[in-house]
Amino acid sequence: MTTALDDSPTVPAPDQGLTAARQARGQAVLSGGVTAALGVVGVAFGLSAVFGQSWHLRIGWLLPLVGVVFDLGPLGGFFVAATGGVSIAVGIYAVGYAQREHWAAFTLVMLPLFVAAMLLVPAAGSVTTFLLAWELMAGASLVLVLSEHRREAVRSAGVFYAVMTQLGFVAILLALVVLSAAGGGDAFATISAHSGAVSAGTRTAVFLLTLMGFGSKAGLLPLHAWLPRAHPEAPSPVSALMSAAMVNMGIYGLIRIDQQILGPGPNWWGLTLMVFGALSAVFGVLQASVATDLKRLLAYSTTENMGLITLALGAAALLSSYGAHQVAAMAMTAALLLILSHAAFKTLAFLAAGSVLASTGLRDLDKLGGLARRMPGTTVMFGIAALGASGLPLGAGFVGEWLLLQSLIHSPHNNNTLLALMMPLSVGAVALTTGLGIAAMVKAFGVGFLARPRSAAAEAAAEAPVSMLAGMTLGAAACAVFAVAPVALSPVLRQVLAALPTVGGNEAGPALGGYLRLPGIPGSMSPGLIAAALVIAVLVALGLGRWGWRRRPVAAAAALWACGADSLSSKMQYTATSFAEPLQRVFDNVLQPETDVEVTHFAESQYLVEKVTYRTTLADPVERRLYTPVVRAVTTWAQWVRRAHPGSVHLYLAYGALGLLVVLVISR
């Protein structure tokens, strides 16, 4: 990577090289070690909180007037544990990554700080503490996104991210201030106790503001635009933390404030969540399936998965408001499972993408390929992550999506037109998301890792060091557990669900044993048994294929079929762009690609073509339609306001005097 060279402070002299390398190694081990240790602490505290040990801590002197209050319950514990788990894998991985990419000391310090801030958000027990932790998290992540700030793309992504995260913060700040004024206190416990007295108008305002603020953090449409910018440009371990852990905080906020503290809301809350969730899921996966930048693809896949989680959450709230608590409990369990599985496979996917980036300097799938032979370990890891993200059996995401679909199809619909229309449409959206998700992940894995290298850099790829592989192995192990033995999560999910009475928590959720059983519905599934049976079936198939092998000549290798030509060049392969071209054409109206075809004719005759230039750009249509006009309006307004300060001190003094007069008149 070019930036790695830029970022290394000085080129060490030969005699100092060894000492400098040892020092860099020590720093990387310290930073990664502290991050992983914080993760372990998070998992331990989180799990103990899930299982009923509530942690309460008040530090009065830290903030004037109100102090800092931490209050960790089962819901917060769940998110703390999930964040902790991601941090352990990322911490171990960062030991190798930081050395390889020559991270600056500043980045090394910020990494554990970012993790600490994220662990504090779900632990916050009061509005002030929550906002403080939230802003620490946002600030730390912003600094980390900017760690390769010498590149122009990083700076632009940083500005975008900074503006969106701060606007989101303003929305959350307003919502929580209004809420604490109406709820009669700063502590969440106090507000929760008085939430019955909050007027309907205030509730609506708080819901809409939190939807905006937390939705932008979770990357929901239309406030998703920072994800595909910031996640690719951040260093990969940071991308993993942001995409697998930080976006979850948006979901946490939606559950904590709108369901646990304010809930149960009117049924349009659930409906709104479902609509935004479904739109985000379909739009995110559609963009992912045509993306050619590996990390951008993964970022859009995050929008997709957060959309599915929000859809599940909304379904739980909606069903609950119609009294279908049992099915609501299923939908909520699906949401929690999807949060965990997404955290596992997205950590793994970003870490594997980071290995590829560190080894080749490439994120562009059109230039990758042939990594399976050069980086076998990383390839296996990305394969496991891609299988998890595609929602197929044996993948981490399968059980969650299965539960979500089951809860949607088993919703009672007696004489209720809204449910009878909403649920089939949601099933369609989820199914389209799964189908396109498979296409996106086949593209990422098949084009990026299989076939032959499409550039010299991909040709020269080498396997990642042991510590990076170790971090990824941890993520892969989590994926495997979620895929075949969700029974391991059953006690955790039951406890968290019990803390959420407004979304079906009073009912027993689905039983996640060796067989997944649905409460009150004759339906079951066993991912472990499917996996075992599939292994046997594949062995049987291999046996069928060996029939008559004694009579065969000795196996041989042969050249690929090149249509009679001498050999195939690697340029004749399909690329990510060509692979996704049919999908791009099918969804032409949504994606709105801009294609330029330039045909140059020979001067002698316009019937002979000298060359054809083909260029296609896929901008985010939501960004173009929504963000560009807003940015233009703000710029115009700023230009207009600028006229008011021409630089004359006299004029400014007049403004001051006028302002003072107005204040005096008003306050009289």
Place this chain on the structure above:
Amino acid sequence: MSAATDLPGLTATALQVVAVVAGAPFVVGGMRQVRARLEGRAGGGVGQPWRDLRKQLRKQQITPAGTTVVFGFAPAVVAGTTLLIAAILPLIALGSPLDSAADLFGVVGLLFLGTVALTLAGLDTGTAFGGMGSSREITIAALVEPTILLAVFALSVPGHSANLAAIVSATADHPGQLVSPGSLLAFVALAIVIIAETGRLPVDNPSTHLELTMIHEAMILEYAGPKLALVEWASGMRLTVLLGLVANLFLPWGVAGAHPSVLAVLIGLVAISAKVAVLAGVLATGEVFIAKLRYFRIPELLAGSFLLALLAVTASYFFATPT
């Protein structure tokens, strides 16, 4: 599970798998024969695919240069997933020990797992043909998925379950539901989807080798000998299994119960063979009269079937028979 120790049920399931393995080449051969006769040719006979398989299996194992284990194992994964589906579905009898382990969503997932394995193998070869076939196949698969799942939804409304034994026995107990609008729409939607998923006309032409039109064949172009045999066997089994699924979802008569007698199993075997043979014959006859659709017209067909499936669900909601 009591079903796991149930010997007749286990035997019926084993028989089901063996019947699919042995019968699939005959289904393919029969369809080719019907087509040949209708086109005025003599045809190779119903047993020709079996003879082809035997020939391929005796040939030399060829590994194309530069391919990885993904290419090598994909045929076994496709065949394995299909065998597993054959063991799960209630083709001969209802009491498969795997019925409670995988419902219709699981079956669809396994089907797609096989598709994904082959598309990855196509990409793994690093040829233009492989990539082209994979790209086209995955696009169709992505668009087929919504319809399949919505059809599953429509079918699971009457039985209140997505597990196959429950759906089939609900239909057998209330045959009146078959002529309900929901059921009929779901049948049409599912039929279109299965044609797309098994690569039959008008979506894909199984006997083409023209690069402009190939989908499935382009993807597997580099396979030869025993591995090609496994791929072709597996695609025949997929066709057979899916035809059997449609047959028993909409015409569940003759399917043996959960604890069948020997006679019931035999009746089940004959019944499913007859149903699949008739369906295959109808499909082959239909294929004579239609041409392959242009590739970019296929999404329109699939969008149509999606609409039918959506209507099926809504209809089964609003015209639900009281239970």
